[in-house]
Structures are given as C-alpha cells and as structure tokens.
Amino acid sequence: MADLIPDLDEVRRLDREHVLHPITELRKQEKYGSNIFVGGHGVELTTADGRTLLDGFSGLFNINVGHGRTEIADAVAAQMAKLAYYPSFWDFGNEPATRLAQKIVGLLPSDRHLNHVLFHSGGSEANEANFKFARLYHAVRGKASKAKIVSRRWAFHGATRGAGTATGILAYHIFVEQDASHAYFATPYCYRCEFGKTYPDCGLACAHDLETVIEREGADTVAAVILEPVMGTGGMLVPPPDYYGPIQEICKRHDVLLILDEVVTGFGRTGKWFGMEHWGIKPDLVSFAKGISSGYLPLSASVVSDHVYETIRDQIPEGIPLMFGLTYNNHPTCCAAGLANLEIVEREGLVENAAVVGAYMLERLREAFGKSPIVGDIRGCGMLAAVEIVRDRTTKEPFPNVEDPHHIAAAAFQRGLIARALFQCVALAPPLISTRADIDRMVAVLQQVWPEAERHALG
C-alpha cells in the first residue's frame, strides 16, 4: 500500500502547509502532521506507512457498509459516465434522486406519512433545510413569529450557522457567533441527571423541561424542536422508553413541529432501520445523512411529512416558489451511491446484524470494563456504544478535562484500533458489517491499553 504514495514525506509536508483539518489544534497539526489513509477493506483501514487499523468508529459514524465496496464505485462510475450532474431546480429532475426518494419513503414506517424528500450534501444542510421548512410552515399559516428552534444541551446537529447554534455542546460555541433565535432544554442523560433525579421516579423531568422552555420563550415564538433519537456525539445518550411520549404531546399542545435528526441513527445504526422505531416517534420532519451513502459520496436528506408539505403547498401565495436551493440538491451521482449503498444494507441484512452484534458489543464492553475503577457507565444502542470515564465511581466526579478519554483513544490507535474520545467517554461505532470476532478484536485492543489508562487517570 505504501507505494500508493511514492513521495509520502512530501505529501505530509504539503498537508501540514496547505490542508486545514477540522477539530484539530493548528499548532499541533503543524508540528506532528497527519496520518494519511490510503486504503480500506471491510472494517480495516490502511495508512500510507503500511499500518492496518480497525475502524471502530466507521469514520464519523458513517461508513456503515464498510470500506472497499466496489459495487458502489461501479454504480457511481456508471452514473457519472451517463450524467454526472445537472440541477434539479425548477422543473428539472433525474432518475437516481427519484429512485432513492422512493426507496427511503418505502423504508420509513408508512404510518408516519413521510413522503417528500430533498437531498443535500451533509447533515448540517439537512437540518438547516428542515429549520426553513418549519419556519415556512408557520409563516404560511400566518404565524411568522414562530421562528425559534429549540434543542437539547449536549445535542450535536452540525456546524453551519443554524445547525451549529442548535448544537448544545458548549465546546463548539467558543469564539463562534451564534444565531439568536434559539433555546435549549435538558438532556436525557440519566447517569448525570440535571435535576439530580433517578428514572423512573424522576417523572421524566428532562422531557417536561421542554414545556418549561417553550413557555418561557413564548409558544408563539417557537417553530420546532430538533432531537437526535439517540444522542451520538454528546456521549451515546439513550433516552428512557417512555421519553418521547411527553415530548410529542408538548409539541402538539404548543403547535411546535418535531424535527428528528436521524443523521447518525438512520439506516440501521441503532439496530432498526430508523431510531424513531425504538420509541414509536412520529416526527414532522426528518434529517438523514451519513449511513444514507456510507460516506462513499456526500449525501444527506430532509424528509417532509405530508401534513407539513400540504400546508406549505396549499397556503403559500400563488407565484412564490420554495425560495431556497443548493447547487447540489438531488445530485444524481451522489444519489446513485446512496441507492447502491442501501441495496447492500438490505441484501446483507445489516440492520439485523447491527442489532445482534451491537448487543454483543455492549455485553463485551460491560464484561471487560464494568468493574474498572475509572468506569462510571457503559451504554449504547445497536452499533453505538460509550464507556464513560470518571475519577470516582461513587461520586461520579468527572475528570476535570477531556484528557483521559483522548489518552485512551490515542493509546488504542497506537495498537491498531480507531476508537473515539467523546468528551468524558471512549466510544465505539463500528461498521454495521462487523462480526462478533471483529468486536472481540476491538475490545481486546481496549483491554490492552486499559491498565495503563487506569494508572494514568488515577495518577
């Protein structure tokens, strides 16, 4: 593999000089440079200096079908050779976008009436478009003041202006100008309940906090609430079984739309096709990305329910079009990649595999680390799992900085596993093709680095 980049030192130097890397300290980047990836097959990656690594996080929770799927490459090449791109503005259309929209609508539970799809390039864009649909829905009904978006603390919804503001993780807001039309409510983080309560005696105080926030802001100012079914980046936070009942009632009571951000949870990641199926959630708008194309090409989607679509269609004044559009909406080549990807997910039974192997992953993590003095909680859903690191198991005192989960992830990397540090957690989100043996290999690497991690963490 190393010969894929004959002059690796030069590539490293040019990368340091010219490429900006997200979520990376500039000074460290300049000093140490990057690991250059050159290949991948199944759950494994190869670096330019010949190392093989287990992809324990599917890139950024997205490479669901694993690496090296030539079938997707072939579908993309065939589409590119036919028609690489043409806009879908006005009355222009293309076949792959139509077929993929039909496929997604057919996979979604039919009683949700989610039948209208707009494709974009990334998850942030899907959320931004859904904010616009929500505001438009209210505006055409004469309620233009209903414009605020409400989200949860610890949520991650993207990095563009609106989606970045909806992101409730404070670290993302340092030095970043925010959109003022926004409010936050409590996180369903049972291990660290904001109200100091315990489920089920808590009465779902975190869900009811939504109503407190809507009333404080004024229901006549709130357009929508946006929620990840399982909160991924915030630390794989899985809400209690009855959590979404009150959430949906509160939304209905205050004429607030429910946007589900299924960017991570969509297309099998949680062991069901969609996160909404675990809780019977009936959203008005849904955002997809990541697993929709397994990252083979950039692709995301906003899905609009019949109710929202028909309201906008019927009530928008004659002659006014949907006044937003991106050059790459409904991109035919990206949609061809999405179709080939979903065919693999279906044909190989990857949703079922994510449920079975995901449960095994959680069990193995609990066996391996459940008694560790630096582990406070181990949680997950399907192929999403997090081990939360604490300084004290009894008091749940966290480490004062994020150094320790990063230290563990860095040590795992040295031994051949890409795991991810998510704030106080070490997290895994392997490709949905992973076998029990793959999970054993991932857990084994973490077990190798754990004694040193405990020594380091406990001083």
Ligand SMILES: Cc1ncc(COP(=O)(O)O)c(C=O)c1O
């Ligand atoms: C739940 C969720 N929503 C939205 C996004 C933003 O997606 P993108 O980075 O493709 O814009 C992410 C990215 O990680 C995400 O996890």
